[in-house]
Amino acid sequence: MHLDELSVQLRLFNSAFHKALRKEMAEASSYSMTEMETLFHIYKTGKTLPTDLAxxxxxxxxxxxxxxxxxxxxxxxxxxxxxxxxxxxxxxxxNSGKELVENLRDSKDEYLKKLIPEKLSAKEIALLKSAIPVLNKLIS
Structure with a gap:
């Protein structure tokens, strides 16, 4: 696969994967995706300005x-x-907000923990594990 095709495939995967997680989170919460993104950002930063959140x-x-x-x-x-x-x-x-975010994060983790063995063979899981450090290099 050429680099052009690889970058397209990676972008398409990222979009589809994010969409699947968003769908799962929407089912786990009464909050919209934008509201959940807002909560996760506040959780990550501790405190922030509303204009920054917008x-x-x-x-x-x-x-x-x-x-x-x-x-x-x-x-x-x-x-x-x-x-x-x-x-x-x-x-x-x-404290209630922190608990909500932690529950949503745990729901994401549980979803992935269930999805991985449902969709992947043991060999594919091992391949995925070995790819994580490589993928992390792309975002660091």
């Missing part, structure tokens, strides 16, 4: 404000005034 999720700031308002009403995020500029407000997860 940029990362590729939605408008007013749309992000609506998402955050819903999440705050659900008790999974809280707003914290920025220490350096009281006009700015960071958002972070509450």
């Amino acid at each position: 940029t990362i999720t590729r939605i408008s700031t007013p749309s992000m404000s609506q998402i955050l308002k819903k999440m705050e009403a659900d008790g999974i995020i809280k707003r914290i005034p920025a220490e350096d500029d009281k006009r700015k407000v960071h958002v972070s997860l509450t």
